[in-house]
Amino acid sequence: MLDGEFVAFRPDGRPSFEALGPRMHLRRPHRIQALAQSNPVSYVIFDVLHRGDKSQIAM
16 A cells, blocks of 8 residues: 655646646546646655555554
8 A cells, every 4th residue: 555645746846736726626628638738747655554464654
């Protein structure tokens, strides 16, 4: 099980939460496709919670 978040990046390569806003709650396929081309989003994994049936969280 992985933990992460969707991230849109600014032209300078830094993540931008504001860039995700226009992509929320879209329904029109042509608008979704246009934003996917102009400002792609990546899923960035930052933690592994489980591997198989074993927890990877140190306690």
